[in-house]
Amino acid sequence: MLHRQTKDTVRATLGSLLQKKQPLLILLAVLLPAGTIAEEIIGGHEAQPHSHPYMALVELTLNGTEEQCGGFLVEEDIVLTAAHCWGSPMSVILGAHDIVLQENTQQEIPVKKAIRHPDHNNVPQSNDIMILQLNTKAKLTAAVGLLPLPGESDHVRPGQVCSVAGWGWISENNQTSKLHEVDLTVQEDIQCESRYLNYNRTIQLCVGDPQKKMCTFKGDSGGPLVCKNVAQGIISYGNTIGTPPRVSTKISSFLPWIKKTIKGLQLEESP
Numbered sequence: 001m002l003h004r005q006t007k008d009t010v011r012a013t014l015g016s017l018l019q020k021k022q023p024l025l026i027l028l029a030v031l032l033p034a035g036t037i038a039e040e041i042i043g044g045h046e047a048q049p050h051s052h053p054y055m056a057l058v059e060l061t062l063n064g065t066e067e068q069c070g071g072f073l074v075e076e077d078i079v080l081t082a083a084h085c086w087g088s089p090m091s092v093i094l095g096a097h098d099i100v101l102q103e104n105t106q107q108e109i110p111v112k113k114a115i116r117h118p119d120h121n122n123v124p125q126s127n128d129i130m131i132l133q134l135n136t137k138a139k140l141t142a143a144v145g146l147l148p149l150p151g152e153s154d155h156v157r158p159g160q161v162c163s164v165a166g167w168g169w170i171s172e173n174n175q176t177s178k179l180h181e182v183d184l185t186v187q188e189d190i191q192c193e194s195r196y197l198n199y200n201r202t203i204q205l206c207v208g209d210p211q212k213k214m215c216t217f218k219g220d221s222g223g224p225l226v227c228k229n230v231a232q233g234i235i236s237y238g239n240t241i242g243t244p245p246r247v248s249t250k251i252s253s254f255l256p257w258i259k260k261t262i263k264g265l266q267l268e269e270s271p
């Protein structure tokens with residue numbers, strides 16, 4: 001990791017070079033190790049407010065500490081997220097753009113039941129998927145909507161460009177309260193197999209071009225990888241310095257479990 005002091009030195013150097021009107025991009029490539037400037041690290045930008053109406057901010061308490069993750073609404077009372085985002089209690093905020101504000105589009109709903117995949121494992125991370133049943137149904141509005149799951153034969157291919165959004169860190173030491181988004185390219189599995197010892201191509205997707213400084217980071221976990229308007233992945237893990245490619249849970253491998261579990265929850269509801 002690059003520490004603040006080094007970073008300030010780099011900025012000062014950049015500043016003096018910029019005054020001499022040197023080409024910035026080449027200098028950045030030469031001076032900076034991967035992922036060191038705010039915004040550059042995920043290469044994203046602030047989303048148009050409410051352009052991802054399925055996005056849920058998942059708030060959880062773990063051992064007395066409050067944490068947050070992303071998630072997405074798939075039915076009026078069902079949010080999907082990553083299993084490693086489990087905590088107790090949990091709640092979700094739907095319809096948010098700036099999470100430090102009390103926006104009138106926001107709906108905060110407590111989680112009634114959190115079901116982690118029975119084979120979820122934290123170290124190494126696998127089967128990182130969790131279904132949240134909400135206490136009450138969300139009201140669908142212009143700012144709150146559903147994201148479809150893929151069909152059985154709907155597969156993503158390497159080279160396909162998908163989008164992610166999140167309220168996670170936008171650099172190694174900078175957080176944001178506004179939803180950010182970035183387009184990412186699905187990679188060949190080998191790209192993650194060569195970097196992550198326990199990457200499993202049957203149940204995971206490798207996302208983010210290693211040549212570009214664009215990726216998800218801390219706090220984005222649980223959010224969806226959206227390809228052709230369906231949820232194909234759930235943001236799961238990556239390295240600690242915030243560079244691509246990173247690993248998402250492959251939703252298409254879990255469709256039977258998702259459907260069976262949601263049906264079970266709905267049956268419990270009916271008298």
Ligand SMILES: *[C@@H]1O[C@H](CO)[C@@H](O)[C@H](O)[C@H]1NC(C)=O
Nearest residue numbers: 061062063064065067087122
């Ligand atoms: C939370 O507390 C439990 C025991 O109370 C401990 O085993 C676990 O490691 C703690 N988790 C974290 C993330 O601190």
Ligand SMILES: *[C@@H]1O[C@H](CO)[C@@H](O)[C@H](O)[C@H]1NC(C)=O
Nearest residue numbers: 038039170171173174175176
């Ligand atoms: C954090 O990001 C915001 C928004 O991009 C920016 O205005 C601010 O200067 C950044 N702060 C640091 C410490 O990099």
Ligand SMILES: *[C@@H]1O[C@H](CO)[C@@H](O)[C@H](O)[C@H]1NC(C)=O
Nearest residue numbers: 119127199200201202203253
């Ligand atoms: C990858 O995941 C599949 C499906 O869960 C599992 O059957 C297989 O054993 C896993 N592979 C490894 C190497 O763990």
